[in-house]
Amino acid sequence: MSAGQGIGMTSLRTRERLIQRLTEQGIRDPRVLDRIRNVPRHLFVDEALASRAYEDTALPIGYGQTISQPYVVARMTEAVTVGGTPKKVLEIGTGCGYQTAVLAPLVGRLYSIERIEALLERAKERIRELGIKNVKFKHGDGSEGWASQKPFNAILLAAAPHAIPQKLLDQLADRGRLVAPVGPEGRQELMRITRRGDQFLPERLGFVSFVPLLGGVS
Numbered sequence: 001m002s003a004g005q006g007i008g009m010t011s012l013r014t015r016e017r018l019i020q021r022l023t024e025q026g027i028r029d030p031r032v033l034d035r036i037r038n039v040p041r042h043l044f045v046d047e048a049l050a051s052r053a054y055e056d057t058a059l060p061i062g063y064g065q066t067i068s069q070p071y072v073v074a075r076m077t078e079a080v081t082v083g084g085t086p087k088k089v090l091e092i093g094t095g096c097g098y099q100t101a102v103l104a105p106l107v108g109r110l111y112s113i114e115r116i117e118a119l120l121e122r123a124k125e126r127i128r129e130l131g132i133k134n135v136k137f138k139h140g141d142g143s144e145g146w147a148s149q150k151p152f153n154a155i156l157l158a159a160a161p162h163a164i165p166q167k168l169l170d171q172l173a174d175r176g177r178l179v180a181p182v183g184p185e186g187r188q189e190l191m192r193i194t195r196r197g198d199q200f201l202p203e204r205l206g207f208v209s210f211v212p213l214l215g216g217v218s
């Protein structure tokens, strides 16, 4: 048996344990739980960390960034897909591509922006290897959004701004929702903003811990 298969075998049990934990923490949508069960998170982290891939924690992915915690990925995925299949979704902060892989099959088309080119290239490769075909990637500053593709039915931020950039709200479709951690490190709250015409209705979804949304590209 190859080393890769070995991890696959162990992970079956540890994946079920993770699903159990997320269910206990209130993740209900079976489509979301299925994605967490089926996306091989160990392929998104360094081999040295693969044995910890199904723990419910963030892990380093290089360049000072982290792969999001499975609970948070599940929570954000639920928050954007609740009640249907959003047609066009913008993701800001591709990172290693894990959230991208979980979310993509639950939406029509996914547009994903990352400011660190080296991370983006590896994420693209993994998404291709998993046979996911409805994602378009861009190397750039996500706080600008993706104007040529607007409006989006949902926008999801995987990095925390101090305040939600107005440009992103402007790119939200009517009835669309934006989900983002907001606030300085150590004091961030997950927010969902729903657009109704010119009104933006905020909801608080609980405290979280994310890397900051940074300007420019690298």
Ligand code: SAH
Residues within 6 Å of the ligand: 061, 065, 066, 067, 068, 092, 093, 094, 095, 096, 097, 098, 099, 100, 113, 114, 115, 116, 119, 140, 141, 142, 143, 158, 159, 211, 212, 213, 214, 215, 216
């Ligand atoms: N969901 C990702 C999380 C990655 S961490 C995963 O599971 O891997 C957040 C990512 O946001 C980092 O890769 C960081 O480089 C990126 N980021 C931070 N500010 C950004 C910006 N302004 N535009 C695009 N990406 C940004």
